[in-house]
Each structure stands twice: as structure tokens, then as C-alpha cells.
Amino acid sequence: MTLTTTFYDAIENRRSIYGISKEPVISDERIQEIVNHAVKYVPSAFNSQTARVVILLGDNHTKLWDITTQTLKGMVPEDQFASTQEKMDSFNAGYGTVLFFEDMSIVEGLQAQFPSYADNFPVWSLQSSGMLQYTIWTALESEGFGASLQHYNPLIDEEVKTTWNLPTSWKLLAQMPFGKPTVEPNPNKEFEPIEDRVKVLK
Amino acid sequence: MTLTTTFYDAIENRRSIYGISKEPVISDERIQEIVNHAVKYVPSAFNSQTARVVILLGDNHTKLWDITTQTLKGMVPEDQFASTQEKMDSFNAGYGTVLFFEDMSIVEGLQAQFPSYADNFPVWSLQSSGMLQYTIWTALESEGFGASLQHYNPLIDEEVKTTWNLPTSWKLLAQMPFGKPTVEPNPNKEFEPIEDRVKVLK
Numbered sequence: 001m002t003l004t005t006t007f008y009d010a011i012e013n014r015r016s017i018y019g020i021s022k023e024p025v026i027s028d029e030r031i032q033e034i035v036n037h038a039v040k041y042v043p044s045a046f047n048s049q050t051a052r053v054v055i056l057l058g059d060n061h062t063k064l065w066d067i068t069t070q071t072l073k074g075m076v077p078e079d080q081f082a083s084t085q086e087k088m089d090s091f092n093a094g095y096g097t098v099l100f101f102e103d104m105s106i107v108e109g110l111q112a113q114f115p116s117y118a119d120n121f122p123v124w125s126l127q128s129s130g131m132l133q134y135t136i137w138t139a140l141e142s143e144g145f146g147a148s149l150q151h152y153n154p155l156i157d158e159e160v161k162t163t164w165n166l167p168t169s170w171k172l173l174a175q176m177p178f179g180k181p182t183v184e185p186n187p188n189k190e191f192e193p194i195e196d197r198v199k200v201l202k
Numbered sequence: 203m204t205l206t207t208t209f210y211d212a213i214e215n216r217r218s219i220y221g222i223s224k225e226p227v228i229s230d231e232r233i234q235e236i237v238n239h240a241v242k243y244v245p246s247a248f249n250s251q252t253a254r255v256v257i258l259l260g261d262n263h264t265k266l267w268d269i270t271t272q273t274l275k276g277m278v279p280e281d282q283f284a285s286t287q288e289k290m291d292s293f294n295a296g297y298g299t300v301l302f303f304e305d306m307s308i309v310e311g312l313q314a315q316f317p318s319y320a321d322n323f324p325v326w327s328l329q330s331s332g333m334l335q336y337t338i339w340t341a342l343e344s345e346g347f348g349a350s351l352q353h354y355n356p357l358i359d360e361e362v363k364t365t366w367n368l369p370t371s372w373k374l375l376a377q378m379p380f381g382k383p384t385v386e387p388n389p390n391k392e393f394e395p396i397e398d399r400v401k402v403l404k
Contacts, residue, residue: 007212007344008205011243011337028404034210036396041213042336043351047392053400060403120353123328127375130329131336134244135213142209149245151322164403173329190249194238198255201262201366202230 005142014138017146020094020179025144028057038135045124048110051132052101052170065092067159068152094179100133105169129173137176146181149174207344216340219348222296222381227346230259240337247326250312253334254303254372267294269361270354296381302335307371331375339378348383351376
């Protein structure tokens with residue numbers, strides 16, 4: 001896996017990028033390669049490898065945001081729907097979407113196998129998924145894409161599983177639309193004073 | 203923040219490293235710098251910046267593993283305690299420990315402010331903490347340390363908060379002992395077939 005971006009630069013440069021287009025940035029094979037790399041190397045509790053990922057490109061990407069738009073149409077008051085439609089259109093304008101799942105059959109298997117940790121496995125599964133979401137987000141942006149992290153789960157879960165015939169045990173946790181950036185991220189992101197967040201005790 | 207390790211190499215090289223020593227690898231100021239960098243740049247839902255981190259060095263690092271050892275002594279059967287003691291000693295043998303917390307007063311504030319997302323904020327808080335744990339783990343190992351992720355919470359929570367006078371709203375999620383590596387990671391980590399975990403739909 002070649003890319004000269006250093007680790008700290010990648011961390012620092014990752015932002016939520018909402019303006020994205022369908023213009024290709026890297027090949028579909030390269031997209032798959034960076035997703036595979038992250039899924040392989042990001043850790044999971046007891047090396048349980050609970051993460052599952054679906055990369056939606058082309059018509060499948062469009063289909064996801066059509067599903068989400070239709071779902072929200074049944075829920076958002078009509079006079080407030082314009083801004084929702086605009087948001088859906090902005091995600092649909094991108095090149096693809098990464099869907100993040102956890103295979104709950106594995107999580108439940110660990111709970112049955114190790115009852116004294118039963119409460120922990122779902123918590124660790126969420127933390128591990130966060131690690132993976134973040135790694136793919138940072139990787140996509142290091143490669144020149146813009147991306148953001150969306151959460152229309154659980155509203156769209158059933159239709160997503162039915163549409164793409166995914167196992168019922170896969171639990172949807174996040175959706176990451178990505179594409180060629182068309183706008184800069186907000187330059188005024190606010191940061192709390194670091195000394196309120198980190199303590200060093202020697 | 204300078205370090206030439208590329209992003210993908212850092213991802214690939216991060217492992218659980220259990221054999222660690224107290225020999226210094228980088229300065230304490232540099233440790234704090236890489237933790238601060240991660241805490242600043244790792245994202246959180248609604249930019250809520252819920253993560254809190256405590257870096258324990260020197261006697262404070264030793265104190266943490268003494269607390270954990272004493273807590274487990276009251277729970278693990280006496281004839282099985284030797285292996286627990288050995289594990290505690292291996293963490294204590296390291297240079298320091300990073301404690302990861304989430305400030306639940308912020309999470310609860312968001313739940314009150316946005317009731318329709320109330321169930322999501324604790325889930326997103328866990329995912330964001332996972333992102334941060336992973337970033338600091340990867341950074342520490344990129345700098346030459348070995349580290350692993352431990353979970354003696356909630357057993358040790360009360361004594362940790364009392365000992366270091368931490369806010370009651372800080373919820374402990376993970377402990378990361380680190381030090382100079384003294385053994386190689388397990389060379390035989392097993393990986394599930396990637397095609398069972400990632401699907402590409404064009």
C-alpha cells in the first residue's frame with residue numbers, strides 16, 4: 001500500500017466534507033484495496049473480526065440515498081422537507097458510500113461463550129467499528145476524496161438489508177458518502193482547551 | 203508533528219504488544235504531544251469533544267496496576283491468581299498507561315438537548331472513544347513503543363477516580379499500558395477471508 005502521507009498529517013487533515021461530486025479520484029480497485037486494508041488491520045476484541053463493510057458505487061450508491069430520502073419523506077413534516085432533500089441530494093452527488101456493519105451473530109456468540117464479559121462485547125464491538133470508520137474516513141481523504149459520517153440507521157436498516165440481500169445478523173452502524181471534494185471544510189472548527197481534556201500525572 | 207511513518211504503514215504495524223519495559227523511548231513531552239494531537243483531531247458527534255485522557259507515568263502508572271491487582275485479588279480464586287499476577291506484573295513493567303474516559307455530563311447534555319437522538323449519543327460516544335484509543339495506540343507504536351488495550355473497568359473505576367481526584371462524570375472505558383517492546387507480537391495473527399467481510403456493489 002503506497003501513499004506518502006504521514007500518519008500525523010492524515011490524522012490532522014481528516015475533516016467532514018459535505019460538498020462532493022462523482023468525478024473519479026482513484027480507481028474502484030484502489031477504493032476496494034484501501035477498504036480491505038483497513039478491515040484487515042483494524043483490531044477487534046479477542047480478534048473477533050466482527051466488522052462487515054459494503055461499498056456502494058454507481059447505481060447502488062444512488063439507490064441508498066433514494067431509500068433514505070423516501071424513508072425520511074414519511075417522517076419529516078412536508079414544510080421542512082426542502083432542507084432534508086438538499087442534504088440527501090448532496091450525499092447522492094458523491095461517488096460512492098461505505099456502509100459499516102457489525103455481525104451481531106459473532107458478538108452474541110462471544111457473549112454465550114464468555115458470560116462474565118457478556119455486557120462488554122457489544123460495547124467493544126461499537127468501539128472497534130469506530131476505529132474502522134475512522135481509518136477508512138482518514139484513508140479516503142488521504143487519497144483525495146472528501147467524506148463524512150452519517151447515521152440514518154436504524155430507519156433504513158430493513159430496506160438496506162432487503163435491497164442488497166444482506167445477512168439479518170449484520171447491524172448497520174454508519175454510512176459514509178464520499179466523492180471528489182467541491183468545497184473546503186469549515187475553517188472555523190472549534191476546539192476545547194486541550195488542558196481541560198488531557199491530564200499528565202507523573 | 204514530525205514522523206515519517208506513512209499512514210498505511212502505521213495501520214499495518216500496530217499490534218497488541220504485551221512485553222514492555224520502563225526504558226524510555228521518547229520524552230514525556232513528546233508522549234503528551236502525540237496524545238494531545240490525537241485528542242484534538244479525532245472527531246466526535248456534533249463536535250462534542252467528549253473524550254478525556256489521563257496519562258499515568260512513573261509512580262502513578264505503578265499505582266494503577268497495584269489498584270487493579272488488589273481489586274482482582276478479591277475476585278479471582280486464590281489458586282488461579284498466579285497467572286493474573288503475572289499479567290499485572292507485565293503491565294506494571296511498562297513505562298506508562300493511558301486511561302481513556304468519556305465525559306458523560308456532555309453526553310447527557312446532548313441527550314437532553316436533542317431528545318430524538320437520545321439513544322444515539324452514548325453509542326456515538328463509544329465509537330468516538332474507539333477512534334481515539336486506536337489513534338493513540340497507533341501513534342505510540344509508530345514512535346517506537348509497544349502497547350495493548352485493557353479493560354479492567356468498571357471494576358477499578360471508583361478507586362481510579364478517588365486516587366486521582368477525577369470528575370465523577372468521567373466514565374472509564376479503557377486502559378493502555380505502553381513501554382519499550384521486549385518481545386515481538388504474535389507472528390501468527392489469524393485473518394478471516396476478506397471477501398467474507400467486504401462486499402463491493404457497483
